Amino acid sequence: GAGVSQSPSNKVTEKGKDVELRCDPISGHTALYWYRQRLGQGLEFLIYFQGNSAPDKSGLPSDRFSAERTGESVSTLTIQRTQQEDSAVYLCASSKGGTKETQYFGPGTRLLVL
């Protein structure tokens, strides 16, 4: 079946602009995660959605970052007033449930803020 898809694959924006990144999880996966991967670094957890529960936003680095998910489908990660330090690969993952289920990652969106 289809894996996790993300769009756009690449995004170049100017400092101060807002960007929206999209994630389509694997069908039937109730859990969805966003991670940030800076160059040469590991993945940083950003946010977690599980079904209709309140999301865990503990990893969001500032109030410029927000994310939404419609039911158990598409999620969007929004970065407002982008800064150069926001340049990174943003990865989305989904899993069947939350606890210790295998997370399946999408290919990521490469964001470059000029």
Add this chain to the structure above:
Amino acid sequence: QQQVKQSPQSLIVQKGGISIINCAYENTAFDYFPWYQQFPGKGPALLIAIRPDVSEKKEGRFTISFNKSAKQFSLHIMDSQPGDSATYFCAASSGAGSYQLTFGKGTKLSVIP
């Protein structure tokens, strides 16, 4: 504070050799330790995972060794092949927030013919 320290940062191994990547953790509440493999332009993919009730887990050419007392775990790739060239990440999660993975910084492995 980095909770999972991974080494080396990069590794070059001859084809047929053994690749060894090490990770150390600080949080004694961690109870799930997966390894992810990432090829350029792709997202990470789960390679193998271990829980602390066993000291070793083997899947094909890939083995995780786990030392609970030392708070260390390692990935061994036997008979390394050029197709194994990728970046490898160790990760850990704890029972309380077990969906939240804490990743190491990654090891770029190059297997040369």
